[in-house]
Amino acid sequence: MADTVAQVAPASGETRRDFLNLVTASFVGVGVGAIAWPFIASMNPAKDVLALSTTDVDIGPIANGSAITVMWQGKPIFVRNRTTKEIEEARSAPLADMRDPQTDQSRVKAGKDNWLVVVGICTHLGCVPLGQKPTDPRGEYGGWFCPCHGSHYDTSGRIRKGPAPLDLAIPPYAFTNDKQIKIG
Amino acid sequence: MMRSLKSLALAAGLLAGFGAAPVWAAGDHSAPKLPEVNFPFEGMFGHYDYGALQRGFGVYKQVCSNCHGLRLLSYRDLRQVGFSAAQVAAVASTVQVQDGPNDDGQMYERAGRASDRFKSPFANEKAARAANNGALPPDLSVISKAREGGASYIYALLTGYVDPPAGVTLMPGMNYNTYYPGHQIGMAAPLTSDGQVEYADRTKPTVDQMARDVASFLAWAAEPEMEERKSMGVKILIFLAVLGGLAYSVKRKIWAHVH
Amino acid sequence: MASGLHKSDIANPVLNWIDQRLPVFTMMQKEYGTFPTPRNFNYFWNFGALAMINLLIMIATGIFLSMHYTANTALAFDSVERIMRDVNFGWLLRYVHANGASMFFIVVYIHIWRGLYYGSYKKPRELLWMLGVTIFLLMMATAFMGYVLPWGQMSFWGATVITNLFSAFPIVGEYIVTWLWGGFSVDNATLNRFFSLHYLLPFVIFGVVFLHVAALHITGSNNPLGIEPKGPQDTLPFHPYYTAKDSVGMVVYFAVFAALVFFFPNMLGHPDNYIPANPLVTPAHIVPEWYFLPFYAILRAVPDKLGGVLLMFGSIAVLFVLPWLDTSPVRSMRFRPVARIFLFTWLASFFVLLYCGGKPAEEPYVTLSRVAAAYYFLYFLVILPLLGRLERPLPLPESIARPVLRGGGPLPAGAFAKPMEKA
Numbered sequence: 001m002a003d004t005v006a007q008v009a010p011a012s013g014e015t016r017r018d019f020l021n022l023v024t025a026s027f028v029g030v031g032v033g034a035i036a037w038p039f040i041a042s043m044n045p046a047k048d049v050l051a052l053s054t055t056d057v058d059i060g061p062i063a064n065g066s067a068i069t070v071m072w073q074g075k076p077i078f079v080r081n082r083t084t085k086e087i088e089e090a091r092s093a094p095l096a097d098m099r100d101p102q103t104d105q106s107r108v109k110a111g112k113d114n115w116l117v118v119v120g121i122c123t124h125l126g127c128v129p130l131g132q133k134p135t136d137p138r139g140e141y142g143g144w145f146c147p148c149h150g151s152h153y154d155t156s157g158r159i160r161k162g163p164a165p166l167d168l169a170i171p172p173y174a175f176t177n178d179k180q181i182k183i184g
Numbered sequence: 185m186m187r188s189l190k191s192l193a194l195a196a197g198l199l200a201g202f203g204a205a206p207v208w209a210a211g212d213h214s215a216p217k218l219p220e221v222n223f224p225f226e227g228m229f230g231h232y233d234y235g236a237l238q239r240g241f242g243v244y245k246q247v248c249s250n251c252h253g254l255r256l257l258s259y260r261d262l263r264q265v266g267f268s269a270a271q272v273a274a275v276a277s278t279v280q281v282q283d284g285p286n287d288d289g290q291m292y293e294r295a296g297r298a299s300d301r302f303k304s305p306f307a308n309e310k311a312a313r314a315a316n317n318g319a320l321p322p323d324l325s326v327i328s329k330a331r332e333g334g335a336s337y338i339y340a341l342l343t344g345y346v347d348p349p350a351g352v353t354l355m356p357g358m359n360y361n362t363y364y365p366g367h368q369i370g371m372a373a374p375l376t377s378d379g380q381v382e383y384a385d386r387t388k389p390t391v392d393q394m395a396r397d398v399a400s401f402l403a404w405a406a407e408p409e410m411e412e413r414k415s416m417g418v419k420i421l422i423f424l425a426v427l428g429g430l431a432y433s434v435k436r437k438i439w440a441h442v443h
Numbered sequence: 444m445a446s447g448l449h450k451s452d453i454a455n456p457v458l459n460w461i462d463q464r465l466p467v468f469t470m471m472q473k474e475y476g477t478f479p480t481p482r483n484f485n486y487f488w489n490f491g492a493l494a495m496i497n498l499l500i501m502i503a504t505g506i507f508l509s510m511h512y513t514a515n516t517a518l519a520f521d522s523v524e525r526i527m528r529d530v531n532f533g534w535l536l537r538y539v540h541a542n543g544a545s546m547f548f549i550v551v552y553i554h555i556w557r558g559l560y561y562g563s564y565k566k567p568r569e570l571l572w573m574l575g576v577t578i579f580l581l582m583m584a585t586a587f588m589g590y591v592l593p594w595g596q597m598s599f600w601g602a603t604v605i606t607n608l609f610s611a612f613p614i615v616g617e618y619i620v621t622w623l624w625g626g627f628s629v630d631n632a633t634l635n636r637f638f639s640l641h642y643l644l645p646f647v648i649f650g651v652v653f654l655h656v657a658a659l660h661i662t663g664s665n666n667p668l669g670i671e672p673k674g675p676q677d678t679l680p681f682h683p684y685y686t687a688k689d690s691v692g693m694v695v696y697f698a699v700f701a702a703l704v705f706f707f708p709n710m711l712g713h714p715d716n717y718i719p720a721n722p723l724v725t726p727a728h729i730v731p732e733w734y735f736l737p738f739y740a741i742l743r744a745v746p747d748k749l750g751g752v753l754l755m756f757g758s759i760a761v762l763f764v765l766p767w768l769d770t771s772p773v774r775s776m777r778f779r780p781v782a783r784i785f786l787f788t789w790l791a792s793f794f795v796l797l798y799c800g801g802k803p804a805e806e807p808y809v810t811l812s813r814v815a816a817a818y819y820f821l822y823f824l825v826i827l828p829l830l831g832r833l834e835r836p837l838p839l840p841e842s843i844a845r846p847v848l849r850g851g852g853p854l855p856a857g858a859f860a861k862p863m864e865k866a
Contacts, residue, residue: 020437024430031427034420038532042507047529051260051299228706256524322718326524329709330717365727406717409527409534416535417705421698428694435687442482442679 059115060179067132069120072183076120076128077171078144079181082155087113089142090156097160100167104156107170117173117181118157122146124164129153144168216362218336219343223400225335228418231411232404237265239383240401243394245275246381247374248324251316253304256325257405260298264408265401272298279303317357319370328399328406335403337363342395345373474660479678480685481666483843487561488664489692490554495652496693497547502645504540512592514638516631519594520719538708539700544586545711546700548734551579559786562774563665569766571658576762578651583735585644588637590732591629595716600729602629602637608742611749628722669774670839677843728803736800737793741819743804744812754816761823768823770831778837782830789822 055072057079062068067080082090090104108116122129124146130136131144131153139145139152141160146153151162158167173183224233241262244254259276263269276296281303284291296303304323306312313320328334340363348360348367358368375398378390387393404410451462451469462468511530513522526533555575558564564572587605591598606623610616625632663672672678679685703710711733715726731739741758745751761768776783795815802808 020430020433024427024434027423027427027430031423034423038535039503039507041531042533042536043510044531046511046525046531046533048258048299048525049529051258054297256521256528261528326717330714332714413534413538413705413708417701420701420705424694424698424701428691428698431687431691431694435691438683438687442684 054182054184056176057181057183058179059181064114066134069132070183072171077183078116078118078120078132078157078168080116080118082114082116084114086142086155090154090158093141093154093156093158093160099159099165102156102158102167107156107158107167109175112175115181116155116157117171117183118168119171120144120168122148122151122164123159123166123168124149124151124162129168215332215365218333218340218363221336221339221396221399223335223396223403225400225403225410228414230414233400234266235385235387236397236400237404238267239381239385239387239389239394240397240399240404241265241267242383243375243381243398244324244401247394248398249305251305251312251321251371253306253323254302254325254405255304255323256301258299258301259296261408263298265404269298276300317370319357321371324402324405326406328403330406335399338402339395339399341369342373342375342398343392475686476680476682478660478681479663479672479675480681481664481672481843482677482679482684483666483668484664484685484688485667486688486692487553487557487667489689490550490557492689493550493692493696494547494554496696497543497550498645498648498652501540501543501547502649504536504543505642505645508536508540509638509642512638514592514635516594516634516720519592519634523593535704538704541712542700542703542708544589544732545703545734546696547582548586550696551582552734555579556790559789560776561665561667562669562769562771562776564766565769565774566766567662568658568665571655571662572766573763574651574655574658576759578648578655579762580759581644581648581651585641585648586732586734588641588644590716591634591637592641593716594634594720596718596720596724596726597713597716597729599629599720599722600726601731602633604729605731606633608748608752611752613749665774666843667775667777668840668843669778670843673842730801733797733801736798737796738800740796740800740812741816743800744809744816754820758816758819761820765823765827769827771827771834771836772831773836773839778839779830779834780837781834782827785822785826785830789819792816792818792822 055070055077057068057070057077059079059081062079062081064081065083065086067078070077070079087104093104095101095103105113107118120128120132125148127146127148129144129146129151131138137145137147139161141152141154143153143155143157143160145151146162146164149163151164152160153164153168154160156167157170159165171183173181176182223230224236225231244252259272262272262275267275276298279296280293281296281300282291283294286292305321306315309320322330328338331337333340341361344362344364346360346362348354352360352367354360355368358370359372360367361369375391375394378388380391381389381394383389407413448463449466449469451459451466453459453462453468453472458468508526511522511526511533513519523537526537528534530536558572558575587601591602606620606629609619609623612619621627623633624630625636666672713730713732718726730736738755738758742751742755745754771779771782773779776786792815795811796819799808799812799815
């Protein structure tokens with residue numbers, strides 16, 4: 001250590017002392033950071049929370065044109081069995097008009113185009129949009145309408161009007177068979 | 185000089201006393217000496233033998249889990265022992281777990297998943313006692329921390345079944361064990377013959393080997409963080425040694441002209 | 444200065460603005476920057492600062508642990524195990540908190556030993572000492588309640604035994620115990636209130652520590668010679684001399700702490716506390732944590748229940764009045780060769796009590812406890828008061844800066860032990 005100091009710093013005693021102080025202070029800084037990290041990390045989701053529980057949803061009973069709401073990771077998930085008309089409306093909408101352009105095809109599984117699975121949380125400030133029940137308003141685009149601040153989503157769950165910045169999120173899901181999907 | 189010697193003697197006395205603390209705290213004055221097992225996870229640089237842990241899990245599953253739960257662990261924790269996601273899913277799906285209520289308001293059974301906790305063999309304490317002559321087979325999640333001697337004690341217990349010595353009458357339903365406090369234990373020897381459990385690797389499943397492996401597995405089950413803890417400790421002690429040297433040099437520099 | 448603003452000498456303009464309105468920086472400069480501190484401290488004087496650091500570590504880890512802990516008898520044990528296994532670094536938080544309690548008592552016991560040896564409890568530091576004993580009592584209450592929270596066998600049965608002690612008091616005893624329990628045995632009500640109070644008391648401790656340090660800054664620190672500083676030649680500014688020296692001690696403290704946490708995290712604990720609490724099964728030997736063992740031994744030394752309780756509380760009460768029991772005009776044991784022997788014997792009796800407290804209540808430990816407890820009280824109540832008058836102490840040095848008397852010949856006038864010198 002002494003050799004390195006003599007080579008790196010000029011011979012004056014004052015600068016050598018500053019070097020020692022600097023090295024010591026840096027070690028202390030590393031130490032403080034190392035101590036702070038576990039506290040901060042402990043507030044992140046714990047392993048049991050992260051171990052995604054999956055939800056199996058029976059979609060057999062959902063008639064064409066109806067929708068159900070299921071819970072997954074504490075959030076509402078809208079599962080809608082879309083009519084052909086709704087699919088056509090979604091596919092013919094011009095992408096240039098959209099705030100968050102996405103094709104309808106990219107939001108559903110190939111061969112299962114009538115099934116739309118979205119997270120039922122408005123991307124504006126987190127309210128649950130209306131449109132699941134037959135009596136609910138569906139907004140100007142036939143999808144969902146958020147009563148909190150007036151966001152309108154279309155039949156693909158995309159934001160078309162109102163303050164929300166993004167389309168309704170698509171959760172990870174897969175068809176285990178024709179009558180069942182596994183979310184998460 | 186005398187003063188620093190005295191302080192040193194005091195400090196040494198304190199440390200010696202302090203180091204003997206577990207002996208003080210235990211208060212166990214008639215326990216037989218445990219055999220020396222030399223598990224690889226003991227000591228400052230200890231690490232788990234994952235082969236032993238996997239074999240040990242096999243012993244737990246095939247022998248112990250019939251009576252003993254492991255309810256503080258989840259099936260997904262087995263990934264740490266080296267099982268693949270598929271193997272863990274397979275283990276989990278061998279049990280039926282209660283879930284619900286469904287949309288009819290009924291509770292129902294479904295196959296276990298990786299995220300589920302280990303299923304206990306009995307629904308509750310009373311059911312466990314009823315099935316075991318009034319004795320309660322303890323849950324094994326933290327057993328190696330809950331017994332003086334830890335994994336060595338577990339190994340000793342499992343291999344310590346002998347015939348009662350002359351003059352000792354066994355109570356009804358009891359078995360004689362060298363290492364169990366009081367020597368009479370409700371559990372019959374669980375590992376009785378070589379080959380009782382089939383090992384996937386080429387290790388011979390002798391009683392001694394199975395006892396060693398399940399003790400290792402249970403040590404891991406109680407302390408899955410052990411390797412990370414020890415490796416962090418080594419790094420921190422080295423860091424502090426360097427920082428201590430630096431801090432002492434700074435102190436000496438500041439105090440140089442005072443003395 | 445307009446409108447009563449403080450006249451601040453702080454250089455930095457932002458800090459100066461704050462300081463004029465709330466002179467915290469001036470205060471820090473005065474109390475921890477330039478504060479005249481005796482130049483002859485040894486490392487025993489490090490332990491007060493270490494205790495403060497330990498308190499902060501306990502509060503920090505405690506707050507983060509309480510984000511995940513559930514104080515309900517059905518869930519407590521499992522919530523602690525969840526912290527150990529699933530919470531990120533939960534095992535680290537838990538082991539630091541549990542071993543931090545032990546470190547806290549080690550540090551404080553050494554800190555108290557310093558006070559006993561160097562006469563830091565003597566005039567004018569009597570109130571400082573009594574505040575310290577108060578902190579010690581609060582620590583014991585906090586640690587006792589904290590140990591109940593994991594709801595293991597020792598948690599439950601330790602709580603049962605110690606709360607049952609209060610039934611020894613005649614007439615009101617049973618009512619006190621029922622009131623403490625919030626029920627007819629240690630149960631959920633007890634656990635919940637212990638969690639609430641365990642979270643509260645460390646902040647009360649923090650307040651009393653503030654008073655303790657404030658009182659210290661009025662009288663100034665004692666030092667190994669036990670004579671008051673006479674001027675700047677006897678002192679050094681706290682910064683950088685003692686900030687640097689305390690940092691060295693801090694690193695050693697962290698090293699001991701780390702050795703415990705990372706390599707022997709359960710050595711000072713009891714395996715039975717990894718068994719979930721069972722009100723129907725009593726463990727073979729109920730023992731409190733090691734730092735309570737001397738007092739546990741004193742409790743069990745007396746065959747009478749009430750007598751044991753009174754003697755146990757008395758062992759701390761006698762500390763409160765120590766400044767008035769010790770009649771010697773000399774502070775530091777360095778100059779009291781006879782008293783020193785008795786003090787070291789007292790230390791031995793403390794260790795004997797600690798050892799016996801962890802043993803079953805059988806011979807020879809019962810007799811040993813009684814002898815050691817008798818000496819513990821004899822030292823404070825008989826030996827110290829008598830020795831103060833009877834002992835011939837060594838000659839005190841002139842001053843801190845000149846601790847060694849020069850040459851031979853007659854000693855300078857006034858070099859012998861005098862009544863307490865004023866600061």
